[in-house]
Amino acid sequence: MKHSPALEPQFKIGDAVRIDNRTVVGHNRTPVYIRGKTGVITEIQGRMHEPSRMAYHKPGLPLMYWYKVRFQQRDLWPRYKGDANDQLELDVQEDWLLAPRGKKK
Amino acid sequence: MTHSAHDHDHAHGHDHGHDHSHDLDHPHPPQRDHDADEMSPYELLEEAVRSLLVEKGVLTGEEIARQVDLMDSRTPAMGAKVVAKAWLDPDFKKHLLKDTRGALAGLGIDIGTLADYRTVANTAKVHNVVVCTLCSCYPKLLLGIPPAWYKSLAYRSRVVVDPRSVLDEFGLALKPGVEVRVHDSTAELRYLVLPMRPRGTEGWTEDQLAAIITRDCMVGTAVPVVPKKAAA
Numbered sequence: 001m002k003h004s005p006a007l008e009p010q011f012k013i014g015d016a017v018r019i020d021n022r023t024v025v026g027h028n029r030t031p032v033y034i035r036g037k038t039g040v041i042t043e044i045q046g047r048m049h050e051p052s053r054m055a056y057h058k059p060g061l062p063l064m065y066w067y068k069v070r071f072q073q074r075d076l077w078p079r080y081k082g083d084a085n086d087q088l089e090l091d092v093q094e095d096w097l098l099a100p101r102g103k104k105k
Numbered sequence: 106m107t108h109s110a111h112d113h114d115h116a117h118g119h120d121h122g123h124d125h126s127h128d129l130d131h132p133h134p135p136q137r138d139h140d141a142d143e144m145s146p147y148e149l150l151e152e153a154v155r156s157l158l159v160e161k162g163v164l165t166g167e168e169i170a171r172q173v174d175l176m177d178s179r180t181p182a183m184g185a186k187v188v189a190k191a192w193l194d195p196d197f198k199k200h201l202l203k204d205t206r207g208a209l210a211g212l213g214i215d216i217g218t219l220a221d222y223r224t225v226a227n228t229a230k231v232h233n234v235v236v237c238t239l240c241s242c243y244p245k246l247l248l249g250i251p252p253a254w255y256k257s258l259a260y261r262s263r264v265v266v267d268p269r270s271v272l273d274e275f276g277l278a279l280k281p282g283v284e285v286r287v288h289d290s291t292a293e294l295r296y297l298v299l300p301m302r303p304r305g306t307e308g309w310t311e312d313q314l315a316a317i318i319t320r321d322c323m324v325g326t327a328v329p330v331v332p333k334k335a336a337a
Binding site for chain 2: 029030031033045048049051066070073077080081082083085086087088089090091092093
């Protein structure tokens with residue numbers, strides 16, 4: 001798994017991405033309900049400090065890219081009751097993003 | 106003094122137990138009253154840290170009070186003004202959607218440096234609703250202190266899994282064919298919903314428009330409603 005923060009974003013708008021399903025201890029910003037799920041990047045939010053380190057009074061450097069990722073609700077919740085097109089978006093730090101299964105990044 | 110710089114829910118000295126800043130008659134979970142319970146461990150911690158900061162000369166009580174006043178001066182009226190302006194001025198709307206910080210700065214609103222802001226626009230096809238499942242991130246510097254329900258576990262967990270039922274409980278019936286898009290604020294980004302301007306508001310002034318843009322409209326749990334009399 002690649003964790004080196006890049007100067008250029010490693011993903012682009014429209015890319016399908018899978019959220020890493022790793023287990024981490026402590027504060028982080030990747031909710032469990034999206035881990036292992038696949039969505040599509042809708043925005044590149046820029047480089048930001050890493051909150052999972054800042055939570056422990058570290059500077060949160062180097063800066064890392066954040067992406068807005070859109071999921072179909074039905075992909076997140078097998079028994080989702082709403083409409084087929086309902087969506088959920090959230091912002092994910094680059095080192096949690098992987099190429100979807102069966103695709104090489 | 107138990108009220109202070111921590112993130113609590115209601116205005117000081119009035120309106121206890123009732124946080125409605127709008128006149129829609131739907132129930133929210135009851136607000137906890139400061140006097141009703143013993144202080145929580147976090148409240149005790151806050152008070153201890155605050156006393157120490159004052160005692161050690163890091164901050165003065167006056168500085169803390171001023172900061173509390175500043176937070177209390179931020180209310181949803183500020184956000185309503187921004188939305189009303191976006192409804193009236195297409196260039197401003199474009200700017201707001203592209204660069205929320207810059208557009209707000211142009212109105213003299215400083216959103217600080219702790220988090221950046223994003224605006225998401227409702228359309229005839231998409232209805233946006235904002236939550237912070239991990240804690241309670243909220244565009245405070247634009248909308249003021251969040252309501253207690255926004256921070257409740259019930260809202261934070263249910264609006265993600267079952268947004269339509271939650272919106273229904275808020276009294277919001279979406280038109281068929283409208284997609285719901287939930288925004289979970291996981292990064293150092295705060296989300297503002299730009300609601301759609303309702304029919305029946307043609308020719309209204311900015312102040313008239315702002316009056317129907319409630320806090321909940323900007324979180325996405327409501328949409329602006331034209332009062333029946335005005336719609337005539």
